[in-house]
Amino acid sequence: MKSEKVKSILIIAFLGIIGFAVQKLLFYFWVPATFEVEFVYAVPLVYLFFFCFSALLILILYKVKQNQINSVGYVFLLLTTLKMVVAYMMVKPILAETLPKTTTEKMSFFIVFIYFLAIETYVTIRILNNKQ
Template sequence: MILKKYNSLFTVFIAAIIGLIAHKTISHFIIPKEFEDSFVYSTLLLYVLFALLSAVIISLLIMVKNTAENSVGFAFLAFTTLKMGIAYAFLRPIIHTQLPKTPTEKMNFFIVFIYFLIIETYVTIRILNNKQ
């Protein structure tokens, strides 16, 4: 019974691990090694950051579901907006540099951001449908 309570968080972390492995494998063949070594944020750091943010958001959504079931959608929008603000704060150093690697690094950042947004949306839909 307790494991069912944490099923949504488990989904986030398993998806993060699978995504990281797939991302690193694909980027190994596409992104030049010198670009990846000079990124402001490594791919691993981005996955850890966004996995933690997603875990916090999902935990808060579960708490909202337990206290005010009709407010889960609004809470998801509010927390996602807050996450976008945090992501923008992390993205600023990348935006303000003009190096040959910058477009690749921006694309890498947004791929990770969108991947975790999809995961959060999927888990939120499961929470709303009482399948957590």
């Protein structure tokens, strides 16, 4: 069981690093450097937040799987909803701004959110498919 947890966390970390590298590369070529400097939340901070939340979510799902395997899906939905609420609280200051860089920052934030949601969904499906 521990190796499954570690493997899942490594998958999240690996895919998170790939996503971060791709985003930094895209920003280097298509986003003015002044935009990224003026972001409310730095891009690495956003990735770190979503990585930590995803890792915690997966660890909780493994704990739930040990006790009540039939509740894993419901717990995933509950924790994802909680993550959405926290993310909305984080993005509120960005939504209130009307600067030229705001559109880029909004897109960046929501793309990272959706990217980590897809990763979490993938790992959760793997957890559910490994019923024992």
